[in-house]
Amino acid sequence: MTTAAPSGGGPLRGVRVIELGQYISGPYAAKLLADLGAEVIKVESPEGDPMRRWEGHGAMSPQFAAYNRSKSGVVLDLKTTAGLEALLALAETADVLIDNFRPGVSSRLGFGPEALRARNPRLISCAITGFGPSGPYASRPAYDTVISAVGGMYSQIVPADTLRPLGPAFSDLLSGMSAAQAVLAAMHARESSGVGEHIEVSMVGALMDFLTEGASTYLEAGHVAGPDSRPRRAQAYACSGSDGLAFVIHMSVPEKFWTGLLAVLERPDLADDPRFSSRESRVANYDALDAELKTITATKPREHWLRLLDQHDIPHGPLNSVADLFDDPQIAHMGLVGSVVAPDGTEVRVPLPSTRFERSGGPALTHAPVLGADNAQLVGATLAAAKEQSE
Incomplete structure (x- = not known):
């Protein structure tokens, strides 16, 4: 059953979020806020988020669409004076700015926490990195496989005789969730303080927080959990019928x-x-x-x-596959599948947000934007003025 997306605006209606994210962690954090009703402006380089072209797709892979729905799209070259000024001008109007660059990149380009605070003291900035802002691993490229290995996740799901990365992008998704949660907490704190703050979220830290039982059990009792530790204690089993299901x-x-x-x-x-x-x-x-x-x-x-x-x-x-999931009668009953209209005019089925708000409802979901779709509306005047000043 396909259900219309819930409407009503959502509890974050009126909140403006700027996202400078690539691949998964930053875009997913902003997507979670968009699902709650925030206006999210995705800022991309002229080349666009690499996830757009994932697995040989053109400018709109299904993977990109999954993490970037319900957002506006802006293209800015942040290595130019005009592009940086347009971003800072946008930041003056925003509540939150999220990025998932390597440590030091935002400050080097001119939109680090201090620069943002000078333009908008109420702005909440959130940086998602692999290993935090400093330390021996901080400058390394942080991809999910690496973080899931270093952060202990793979030791919990990969049998020793397999040694092959498994599963979804755990550290990307969990750090995105942690970032969205932290942003909401900072927004609450701002209600009394009147000012924003800078948030640091690390992918490896988000994994350790998720693996809290295994980590705490080791620190307290010295027990090293493995792939079958939790199923064994929980007495959880997987079986097949004579039909192979x-x-x-x-x-x-x-x-x-x-x-x-x-x-x-x-x-x-x-x-x-x-x-x-x-x-x-x-x-x-x-x-x-x-x-x-x-x-x-x-x-x-x-x-x-x-x-x-x-x-x-x-x-x-x-034990449902992803395909089975959308035929499951409980999923159908809960109305967790809806649809959006893609840029080419076709209707695309999408999973709906799992949360329901009695009074504030939720936003009307939209498809991920084409590259630079909202430049004219959101940054056109600022870019033109900056270019005039530089000439």
Whole structure:
């Protein structure tokens, strides 16, 4: 089911955000604010955000569109006097400025925190970097694979015998979320102080914050978590039916889920097996129980098991692919898919924001902008005046 995007403006209606972002972390942070109703002006170089041409696409890859919807688009050459002046003039009208350049780049180009504060004391500036503003790694190029390795994420999801980067861009997305959260906190603080502040968000720090259980457990007890640590403790399993369709079971701590599962499997004898007779023994013998479950569930189709698991109130669910996700009846019921009109006039299905606000609603979503789409409206006069002064 396709649902119209919720309207009403959103809780951040009237907030102006300038984004100087490339690839994922900065654009995603600004996209999250746009989903809450903020006006986001994406400032790009004349060449544009490299994500536009991702995987051989022209000027509008689906990856770029995903992270840059509901934004205006401006092109400025920040290495020129006119381009810098246009940016600083925009900053005078803004509440927030987000960038994800390497440390020192914004100051070198003339729009570091001090320069911005001089033009707009209320402005909140947020810099997203790989390893923070200083230190032995600070100047390194910061891409997700590197940060996910250094920040401990891959040690939690990549088995030792695989050694291959896996999954989505964890550090990009988590640092974008951290940046959006920090911006909202700074906006709240500004209500009483009357002035903005500068925020530093590091991708590696966002990962460590996300991995708080593993990090804290090591610091307190010396336990080094690995890929199966959490599933083992949580008693979480993945199985397949006879039709090859996968599903998951999460028994957690309550004993009722284990006894219910035995009824589903029609294997009451497993309760007397010393390997599985208590939660502690099931944790210790996780691999053996995993093998038993896989053998049993392979005898009947997935739907058979999902029906029985539901009847016995055992935490479970189908292991959906992204394609399966949009056919899932719960996702359809929640209205999490909408549509926007692309620059070429075609209608494109998009995932909708997951949050719902009773009073303020949400913004009407729009497609990502073509390169420089809003130059004339937003910076045309400033650029023309700056060029005249320089001639």
